[in-house]
Amino acid sequence: MEQEMPMVDIEAQANKKTEIEAPAIFKKANRPVTLKFEDVVYMIKINKGGLLKKSKNSEEKMILKGITGMVQPGEVLAMLGPSGSGKTTLLTALGGRLGGRLAGTITYNGKPFSNAMKRNTGFVTQDDVLYPHLTVTETLVFTALLRLPNSLSKEEKVQHAEAVITQLGLTKCINSIIGGERLRGISGGERKRVSIGQEMLINPSLLFLDEPTSGLDSTTAQRIVSTLWELSNGGRTVVMTIHQPSSRLFYMFHKVLLLSEGNPLYFGRGSEAVDYFSSIGYSPMVVMNPADFLLDLANGVSSDDSHEDQNKIKQTLVSAYKINLADKLKVELQELRSSQYQDGLDDKQFGKWSTAWWQQFSVLFTRGVKERKHQSFSGLKIGQVLVVAVLSGLLWWQSDDAHLQDKIGLLFFESGFWGFFPLFQAIFTFPHERRMLEKERSSGMYRLSSYFMSTVVADLPMELILPTVFVVITYWMAGLKSSFVNFVQTLVVLLLSVLVSQGLGLAIGATIMDQKSATILGSVIMLTFLLAGGFYVQHVPSFIAWIKYISISNYTYKLLIGSQYKPSETYPCNSKGGFCLVGEFPAIKQVGLSGQAIAVVALVIMLVGYRLMAYVALMRIGVTKKVE
Template sequence: MAMPSNSVVPTPDDTTTTITISNPIEMVKPNHDYPSYLVYPVQPNSRSTSCLQLALSPITLKFEDVVYKVKFEQKGTCGGVASTREKTILNGVTGKVYPGEILAMLGPSGSGKTTLLTALGGRLTGKLSGKITYNSCPFSGSIKRRTGFVTQEDVLYPHLTVTETLLFTAMLRLPKTLTQGEKVEHVERVIAELGLTRCKTSMIGGPLFRGISGGEKKRVSIGQEMLINPSLLLLDEPTSGLDSTTAQRIVTTIKRLASGGRTVITTIHQPSSRLYHMFDKLVLLSEGSPIYYGPASTALEYFTSIGFSTTITVNPADLLLDLANGIAPDAMHEYEQGENTEHERKLVREQLVSSYETYISTRLKADLCSVDISNHNHGKEASRRSHGKSEQWCTSWWHQFKVLLLRGVKERRFESFNRLRIFQVISVAILGGLLWWHTPTSHIEDRIAMLFFFSVFWGFYPLYNAVFTFPQERRMLIKERSSGMYRLSSYFLARTIGDLPLELALPTAFTFILYWMGGLKPDPVTFVLSLLVVLYNVLVAQSLGLAIGAILMDVKKATTLASVTTLVFLIAGGYYIQQIPSFIVWLKYLSYSYYCFKLLLGVQYNESDLYECSKGVYCHVADFPAVKSVGLNNLPADLLIMAMMLVGYRLVAYIALQKVK
């Protein structure tokens, strides 16, 4: 359904402007009521509709009888049998929002505001019933890419600056029809609009180091969604943790976005009176049930008409929250004295729900059903046209890969090359080199132990680092994938390839130090081959770590499984146990440490090499027990098996990421 032809839309200068939108696909023209960066140039002769054109096509959102239930297990008392119960989170919520309007969802904590917002954003999984339509059509990929969603928690990369965070978002979410300079200009304007100029070169910060403030992080999160110029903007508690002046600035900015023909829905916990009067419509929830829907300006008038009036001047939001908690205005004194019982509050809530059903719900549902047929069909046709075109991504796969690769390198440069990690690896290499200092060729046990140490250390160290990769980025991946920012394949390859220079530099330095200090075969070709085997082993170990992390998506569970796996691979690696029982011998063929150890032996020795097994007596290296148990032949087959492990583990990780919700 398109926006009514004569819709009154409030503008930031507190005047009333009549906006007539005859075509929901038509571009909103620039004016002085909202920032110029919200309007992007579109080539009239362009053959394909860009994402920015779609972002500026208005969306009328309707939701009718939305019900959401979750199942939970309730433990029985005194050792009784646990039972599964069902809890209703949302109970028949209905409403509609037109372009140019701001709908505020108000209610106490646990009333279902965030759940309803998530459902309207098409991000809620589970037992959801009811009808939610966007321009009279169900949620689709085209709607998702025209929707901005600001979560309550700020999910940002800690080591990127404010400018870098917004610029990478612009490069990923704005179409290739805009030049790099235009995208930078949009970022600068958003930074200025949100008052982030002072901290634009500061890092976001995280739990381990201080960055920008919580309010500034919230504004960065909103700025990321402002960049894409969304038709539908959903915000979860956008003013939480902000002072009144900053909150006023945020809501004023949101008001400007709405005045450009956008549909805005926000949850808000306890707004000031100034913020409250900036909202066009209001949904008031009490324990999942609606008790008011309508203009925010008439909410107090409605509750007065059903017998809940107050004689004192009060912030409307405070009074509404008291009612949602079951506290009537004339019972506030008893509540403060602890005399207002839960039963009395329950009666008040039941009365409010009953009044809603009588005076609001019936009229609202009738209003939703009496949709003008021409507008209905026009909205469906417009949505159908945009749906077919918007399935194309705003940017190419190669562009997404390059941007994600650059962002990943910038974010992890501090983590990969921090001083503690470098000290850890180099100190182990030097200490190992001193312990194995110029080991004679006759000390075959020590030389073989050194080679096994190579395979073990660089089989386990990268695995444990890789295990944390996807669990730590889970929230970021969900946030960005939910908004259709990039393809999973471009993210996965950029994430894994971007780690290669960082992950391979330290094992190269380690091998260079320990190899020559340990006195292994002083041949440049042998050294290079040994280094390549170690790096090959690093990639395979990293692949297994990525797979474990992607499958479990939980750091504790992933590290537990990784420790068990590495212990088994260590024991079955061919050094500690030469004669593994036949019924469990297959374990060693699953161990990449076994193949790495065998390849390192094959590089250092061949079957004709001899060593001094006792004074004046020489024996074949191939007959030494630790070497004989793994052998020095079939090395190409071992290389192939490790290649299959490398590809297989990463493929498993990719498939597991596709199932992350």
């Protein structure tokens, strides 16, 4: 039968391959870890009220129902079960990434999860969260620079990245970009190996993987699991969830945990699973993949034609586990004496961060520029700005002071256009980066402050260069004051407005974290600011006039007018003298040429305040708590 395939040949082949390919620095784990988990229970609250009907009473649902097991160095534990069985929840809990109502005991070499353990644990999520425009080498080198300690030089960190590339068989695609949904890049199997490589850089003692073979063909899946088997052979502890492995993969697992609706149905050697279920009256009627047989049982489907009720089968299997395996497993855990553990991980040996703040900022800034330059300076965005600039210059071509209303109309248009444009660019920043931020922050790669500052600074080239080009084109075509001082004042005011609008976009995006909702909210806010900007409505009712005091457009419009005109200047009019004071022009008088310093201070306060709001909003983003 297929399920009786011997493991000897597989082990021999894997050992042979490891001796040839694995670099010396990755042959053995630094500090082997024994993972024990006893009676792990996890509960969540479910609100029974809908969108229109809120209920004060919430129902608690038990996701994990007393899971017990143990994985030792050199072993691969595979957690099997249908969707909704609790595999990912248990994996997240074992990886120290699950909060909430988690009960039971999880120990690592007899100790609870600690900062030292976090620094020696790798966690590969089901979805490969990678930057699409970076190459394989860039992805792993940036990760090495962030995660490896300062006891290693930059050159040594790069060598570690190159060693991982060699070990995982990625040498053929080192200069290929990762790619994404609309960007052709490396294959799915290579992308998965890059994700594993990011965790292997720290030479982890404990490696968790969530569905590492999901979406891959059988050959690629075999290659991934073979790599993981080799890693465990070096004294690492490997724990993974897997949905429906082939028989070849199944026999590479040292231990198997079968779950059904949060209940354990089997824990033990994979090669003994079929024999166990046969001993309690459930055996396959035909030669089949053992994993398929186990998943059928977890779904309450028996191989015979008895048409037994599915719930009854599940209850029978749960009871059989408690009778035949549960007590025996707990005895095995108790027999594992503390003296059997390898040297423990001491928190005192590890600082909270691997690298200094400035190093984190530098690496994240460089990575951010490389990744976002394709979006920031895309032909579409540059073309959009150039077309609007030239069109504006033609519409206001050499406008003179005799048409003062037209000139101030151009200034208000500039304040509006450069309010919306950077706002919508910034709104997408953090929602787009959320998954990456959650992944890297949960691994302790960097401080939130270094990430935030690097992201803000990396966006400055696009935020400042494009409006500068816009002003250079429009200013001279529209015939605004030819004095260099007036030009610089106009440019500085517009750039300050751009930075404030960017800050508002960052704050909205970080608070909402949903691109569609954030866009709608940003549109409403900016339109409100435009309406209260002093151009469309000059006689605003007092009960709503307060909006202008928080309007970016209002302060920008005031400063742009001030950059062109002084109260004592005149313009051609129909009065007896033929000239009138600019300050008395109705549209300008409403906004006022005084209070320029106050407007600058207001924009600077907004510049800092909006970014502080964005930073505070990002602080609430922690580790992803996914329940399967």
